[in-house]
Amino acid sequence: MNIDIFGSKFSARLTEFRSFPYSVKNFVSGTSFLSLFSKPYPKSMKEINTSDIVEISTAHRDLNKANLAKLEESNSEVLMIDLLSELNDIVEYEGSYFNRRSFELIDDNISYHEVRKIDQFRALIDRMDDILVLAHQYKQVILIDVLPQNEYDSFILGIYDLLYNNIDNKLVISSGNEAVKDILDAPLEIYDAVNQQLRKINSDNYENQLLFDEKLEGNVLSVFMNYIEERYYIYELYKDGRPFKKSHRTDSRYCQFHLDEAGKYRIRVTAEVDGIKPRFSDTYIYKNVNDESDENYQYVEMPKKENLWMLRLVLQNSDFKGIIGNPFKYPDGFNGLEIYLKDEIQEDYLKKESLLENALNIIYQMEPKEKQEFIKTHQEELEHASPFVKSYLGL
Known part of the structure; x- marks a missing residue:
């Protein structure tokens, strides 16, 4: 099966292994989504001042914006994305975006602007419609969840979450x-390990797994179920080897369980399809955190979407003084408070x-009227709460 890749050196390394299961038709590496959808600054290869063939090729495609047309004209069924090339230094010139290195390799005296990562992230939000149009021309979009393990983790994770939350035909x-x-x-x-997962997705018995x-x-x-077509599932949480909690029948590809007690946990997934046996996740050891009071804390950690109502209530x-979370996801803050990275807060x-x-x-401790006012004000966020919370609140 043919695959197009929008990635980095990480995904390039994947393709070097014999176990990589796809035939690569188009590989876009070393560029940002912002650059992909920008207008060109035309230059020939001989105008690029380096003898490094990789740099020449990357800069030429970046300056001339040759990558987008190849992807748009492709008949590949699969697009694979890793986001590590978003770490490149990006510059803006007359409304278009380029790798800074591309301009450094030509003789033109160009007055460009350096782009901060937070501004790059905001610009990507504005380009999301273009990214989705590209993604939806493929049967499958494989998102590789890979982080650089440095100070830019939150930036990459913020972009990953944008794609994850908006691309329907994704596998993860x-x-x-x-x-x-x-x-x-x-x-x-x-x-x-990544290639083995790719092999399973690309296997002949993919439908029956x-x-x-x-x-x-x-x-x-x-x-998160790596199967795009509609299926119904039942998710069951096992604790210390025995059934503990169970979901309703659902066509949702995602299921989560909140763990309140220490123990060994795994999830059993059953698909309502004849001939497909249930499958267990790996076993995870959860150690319950100690009870904490908020009275001595100046900062609070941002939870996931389904728990935002808790944060609102505590705030x-x-x-x-502030919230610890992903400033790339909340560039304008949250609830009037600034968002900080974990390493910015020392207490x-x-x-x-x-x-x-x-x-x-x-x-x-709330009065009934006060409780109802809170529920009414935050009704939209409470719709994402767990069944336990909804039951507790009488929703």
């Missing part, structure tokens, strides 16, 4: 590189795992 593969300091010099096992991406983040254990009843803070207990304690 986590690189599992959390312990790797330099992802572009990762152990062979990292590349092999239960493939999913799984994660334990904080106290949330989740699975409504306490005074905080202890109220962790997101403790928000539920704090929120429930506040609700318990």
Whole structure:
């Protein structure tokens, strides 16, 4: 099967292995989505001042914007995306975006503007419609969840979340590189693990498999089904080897369980399709965090979307200086407070795992009228809350 790749040296390394299961038709590397959709600054190869053939090729395509047409005209069924090339230094000239290195390799005296990462992120939001048009011309879009493991993790994760939340025909593969300091010099096992997942997606029995991406983040254990067509699933949480919680029948490709007690957990997925056996996730050990009070904290950690109502409630009843989260996702702040990266705050803070207990304690002490006013004001966010919370609030 043919594949187009919008990626970096990481995905280029994947294709060097014999186990890579696709035939690469178009490979766009070393460029940002902003550059891809910009107007050209025409230059010939002989005007690019370097003898490095890779630099010549990358700069020539970047300046002349030759990559987009190749992708738009492609008949490949699959597009694979890794976002590490977004880390390149980007400049803006007359409304178009380029790699700074591309302009450094030509003799023209160009008055361009350096682009900060937060401004690059905001500009990408404005280009999301163009990205979606490109993505939807493919049968599958494979998002590789890979982070550089440095100060730009939040930036890359912010872009990844934009794509994840907007691309419907996506499949997701986590690189599992959390312990790797330099992802572009990762152990062979990292590349092999990703390629093995790609092989399963591209296999002849893809339709009869239960493939999913799984994660334990904080106290949330989740699975995302790597199958695009409609299917119905039942998700069941096992604790210490026994059934513990169970979802309703659903066609959602994503399911998460909040873990409140220490133990060994895994998720069993059953698809309502004849001939496909249920499949378990890996087993994860969860250690419950200690109870925390918010009274001595100046900062609070941003939770996931379904728990934003908790944050609103805690902020409504306490005074905080700021929120620890992803400033690329909330460039204008949240609830009137500035968003900080974790490494910007040197003191202890109220962790997101403790928000539920704090929120429930506040609700318990609320007058009925005050409680109903809160529910009415934050009805939209409460729609994303867990069934337990909805039941507790009488929704």
